[in-house]
Amino acid sequence: MSVRVQSEPFDPGKELSQFSRLVSGAGAIVTFTGVVRDEDGTLDHMMIEHYPAMTGPAIEAIEKDAIGRWNLSASLVIHRYGALSPGDQIMMVATASRHRAHAFAAAEFLMDYLKSRAPFWKKEFTADGASWVTARDEDEDALKRW
């Protein structure tokens, strides 16, 4: 179980190699990488703000919940904050388990909860100005399936 909140970019390939070495007996590894969309070329950049005192503990609580629900040998969450451009990696989730069903489900669970329960806020900057990204009802609804 590992959580990293950082402004620096990360290399998903390297992260996967390191994670794989840690969990050599797992059998199944699932990773998800979130990338900044260019919104049809309109997005110049985005700023991600977070609540430093709460972010780490909130993500750790979500990971602990996932470990209680599925048989995971390891999990990793990386989430960036600060200025990001289209194409930049925002975040990454990796899960390892003996069975792929557990690894897939836990990764989806982590993603759903990171979206709505980890204290990050995105502001998008376009040629027309800046606006805060609003949470979508579907994202809140997605939590109900767990």
Add this chain to the structure above:
Amino acid sequence: MVDVVYFAWVRERIGVPKETLETNAQTVAELVEDLKAREERYALAFADISALRVAVDQELSAFDAPLAGVREVAFFPPMTGG
């Protein structure tokens, strides 16, 4: 004395990221009413409480949460991580 922190557009509307306040409020909801009565910028930021979330000592809470012994209250819009 309680530290109050704001994020995203709540921070922008109130104009500061953090402040330490003297209040007689017993709950988060009472703190909101106290702030709204102080200045227009608070009234604007807290106009629609359903658009806001609150964390008490870094844990998501309800607006009727008590403030006794609380060190930090945070107000922010629904989170948009991931």
